[in-house]
Every structure is written in C-alpha cells, then in structure tokens.
Amino acid sequence: MPRQANAIDFWRGIALITIFINHVPGIYYARFTHANYSLSDSADLFVFLAGWSLRLMVGSPNRPPQSEWYIVLRLGGRAVQLYAVQIMITMIAIAMLAASATFLDNPLLLEWHNAAAVFYDPILTHIGLATLTHQLGYFDILPLYVVLMTVAPIFAIIDRYAPSWLLPLSIALYLATLIVPIPAPTWPIEGQWFFNPLAWQLVFVLGFVLAREDGVGGFVRRHIVLLRWLSVPIVAISAYIVWNRMWPDPTLAPHPRLLFIADKTYVTPMRLIQFLALIALFSGTYPYIKRWVSWFVNVCSMLGRNALIVFCVGSILSLAGQITRFVYRGDIVVDTLVVIVGISIMAFAAWLPEWREQVRSRPSAQPSPAS
C-alpha cells in the first residue's frame, strides 16, 4: 500500500505541477504560480524537500542508524539512478526538438532549451552532456540533484558524528562560493551551471537539518509561531517587490555583491531568507488544505510519492507543451488544454506504479507452488 498523504508529498506534488507549468514559457497559467509573487520558486522547494527526504532515509541519531556502508551504497545508487534519468530525458528532449525542427521545417527550434550546441557542435557537446557540463534549459535541476546525492553520504556521516558541525560547514562553503565567487563552469559552451551546486547545497542541507526533531529543527519547531509572525512581512514585502518588478538595483549593492542581490544561480541570501520565511508561513496550512480539498491533497501527494517519474514525465510534457503552443499558436484554449492534459498524464504516471505495486501485493498475484 502506498503511504498516506502527508505534507511533504503534498508540497512536492505542488512543486512538480508548478515546475511543469513554469517550464512552458509564455503559457497563460504561469502567472498563477508562486514564482510571480515570490523571490524563490518551486526549484527551492524541490531541493529543500530532497534534503528533507534524505533525513527520512538515513534517520536521526536517536533512531537505530543504518551502517555507513549502507548509506553510501544506497545514496550512491540513487545518484546513479538520477544520472541515468537525466541522460534519458535529455536525449528524449533532443529527439523531440530535432523531430519538430525537421517536420515543421524550422531550424530555429533547434535553438530552444540551450540545445543549439548539441546540433551545431555535437562532438564536444556530447561529452558535455555525458559529464553534465552541458545542460539543456529546464533540464538543469537533475544535474544539481545528482551532485547533491553524490555528496549526500558526506552530509549524512557528518550529521551522525558531528551534527552541530553540518550546518556551519555548509554555510561556510556557501558564503565562500558567493564571496569569491566560485562559479560552476559549463563546457564546451562557456557559461555557468544554472544551479551552482556549491551554493545550492545549503538549501539541501537546510532541508536535511530542519527535518531533524532536535538541534536546529527542534529550535524551529519550538518557536514556529514567532517565526511565522516574523515571516509575514518578509513574504509580503518580497511579493510586493516581485509583483511590481521593483527589484533593487544590483549595481548599487556593496561588495561582495552576491551577498546582497537576488540571484537564482547562487541562491543568494535574499532569496534564501524569503524561501525560509515562505515555508515557515505555509508549513502550517497543510491540515486546513487537507480538510477543505482532500481530493486535491490526495492527487498532489500521489505525485509527490512518485516524484522522480513524475518529474521526468513533466519535463518531457513541458517541452511537448511548448511545441504544441508553437504549432497551434498559444492562446488561452491551447494553454488550458496543455495544462489539463499535462497534469492528467503526470497523475497517470504517478498512479501506474502504485497500481502495479497493489496488483503485485494481492494474494492472488502470489505464484502458486509448482505442482
């Protein structure tokens, strides 16, 4: 039986839906996602919840711990799985772009999603695809996830033997990355990773640390009411700034500038603080949402329980939606269909493995003894 709906799966499902919508540029419904009212967006939530899930996997020191080898092998296996998924969806996306450009007789489609290098400089770019140093636009969060999962055993082991050191070490690495700054370069095309892993690891570690019921996580739980009150003005002011596009001038920021500007690549402090305020504020809403729209909670939780497959399907669907909008000239009707069909297929992709699991676990499915 799949686990019951819970807040983590629900919010992860919400993140998956908004990622799908936001990855269809120009779509009407993107204006309703929280990226339009918030400095942070669903990417922050996705990475934070990945860290939270890591806690559920490795446990706390007060629970019977898994051996270090078990953790290393399990997380290493997960990293390999994520890498394989990244390569697979990237190749599907490349094939979709190539097919669209060919059948629609429009070479400009080859340039979507940072794919131009794949077609026009294929020799080196294929090396870059395999080494994750060339990433398609909107297909760039899994490479971050691969890196984070690869180093996750280090986080887990520090947490086990020196738990009070993990967050300070993570913050130190984050600050060094922003102050120097330390870019994560792409190759063969000059540029930077869209998500700098040295900076984004802090979001992951924060999820991991806050999921603990003692330490920083315990402190937050004890003072959550106060923190929510403090979060209200932060969330409100940032919503006002983002909605009215009143971004502070980054050239007026003191040095080192990355500490004072809003930037997604380096998940700068301004963005990080707003994200933490946002989750503090909304973390208490889950019971009410569940009471009022339980069917919606169940669907989102189902998406969240099967996050990896739904993410893959959603990534491909968002590209399909983009191509559909191009062919049928995006308007409200086309956009509505893209969203309805897309979310329905994502829900089906989440339901299918759970249904298979249920069928497999039925007594009648047990193999009968050989006669």
Added chain:
Amino acid sequence: MARASQIKAIGATVAGILIASSIAGTAFGEGAMPATPAPPTPPVAATTPAPYSPECQSGSTEIVTATPLPNVAAALQKRRTVRILAIGNSAGRRHGGYTRHIERILQQVVKGADVVIINRGVSGELAANSALRIKNEVAMTSPDLVIWQVGTDDALAFVPLEELGETVQSTITWLKEHNVDVVLAGLQYVDRVAQDEYYHRVRKLLREIAAKEHVMIIRRYEAMQFIAAAQESGNGFGPDEFERTEAGYNCLAQYLASAITLGAFGKGMSMRPLRGQKPQQPPPMQ
C-alpha cells in the same frame, strides 16, 4: 550633457587616429570637438574592419546602422580594454560560438586593445529571463557593451507584444542609465516564419524600440533573407536552410564586429572589397 560632449570628444580623437591610418572619413557625431588633452596612455588605433565574407554580403540591404557607442569608445581610450557581455543565443556553435569570431575580428581591427567577451548566452531564453540576468551580470562583470540577441524565441513562444516591448525598453533604458552601450541582434530568418504575422510584429516592435532609444540593431532578418534568396537563385546546390542558419551566425559575428567598430570609431570606416574579387555592393553604413 557634459559627459556626452566628453564622450563625443573621445570619439573624435579616436576617429582622428583612423584618418591617420589612411581611412578617409569623419568622426561620428555632429559638433565633435577637436582633440583636447592628450590621453594618459597611447590611444588605441583601428584599421578598417575586414570586409564581409562573400556569403555574408547582402546587397543594398541595410544591416548595420552606424550608431555611436560612446561607452565603448571611452573604455578603449581609458583602459585600452573593452568588456562585452553577450546575452541570448550567443553560444552553441563550433569554436566557441560567434562571440569568439567577434573577439578575433575586433582584436585584428582595433590594434593594441584588449577585447574581453563575457559569454552568458543561453539559447532559447526569453527576453524576460534575459532581462533579469542582464542586470545582475552587469553588476558582477561591469561590461561596456551588451550584445543582446532578443526576440526570436519570444516570437516563437507568442509572448505578448506589450510585455516584450516593456521588457526590452526598460532594460535598454536601465543599461543606458548605467553607462553600458547596447547592440541588439534582431530576429533570425527562415522560410517558415516569412509569412508569420506575429513574427513580423515582433521585428517591427524591436526596430521601433531601437530607433526610439537610439541603440544599434543588427537587421539579421533582412540579411539572412537576402542571402537565402541569392543562394536559391544560384545553381541549385546552395546550402539547405539548416546549414544556412548555422552560417548565419558567422555572418552575425561579422556584422557585429563591424557595428562595434563603427559605433566606437565613427562612420568613416567602410568595408573594403576582397582583393581580387568582384565587389558586391557592401551594406551602407549609415
């Protein structure tokens, strides 16, 4: 205003050097002042940009307008270095993309100057996303010039015109306020979009913004359209549209290098025909 006159004076000084290097011409900008105090470092010198290669020549089609780039001129005079931030579909081609071509051409043309290209292009990126990144990149990298390839992907995604116009206009205004020159690289051409009304409305919008804001726009669509027509009327073995799109980036590098040189040094510089080759009509420079 004082700053504008000062920049014009710098432009005139540089243009004087051009004249001395056997190029007849006048400094851009009416009322350009004669050279005033000698600069602390030897001024950079420029030669005529290399002519467009034959496959990039586009008849009488106006591709590059000579619009002053005062901040580039000032940077070359003060620091002998020009920092160029490339945004848009700037990457993704062999040998480092078209920006590497620009770097090479400019370093040949502008003697003694250091050309630093900061490549932050993401192909397929919409203007709204680019606009946010441009401001942060300006804060982080302090460029003198931004080359912004904009419009093609917004046209293909049917981004509302008002929204696109507001994004481009406000970003250009912001860059000018921060003493950063802008060159827009306009929409690309392929047969498929030739009859697309929305695509043409985006082209028109960008041209209007460029004219209103007095910024340079490379009219890539017209160039690529001319080249395509010329090739199709040839012997029938011309490149297909995919190859032509690829080749269009090499031409874009030449147009941009020409535009930057003209913008920094004045319109007196004109394209020389290739030696031993029957010259095609070069694009007018004003």
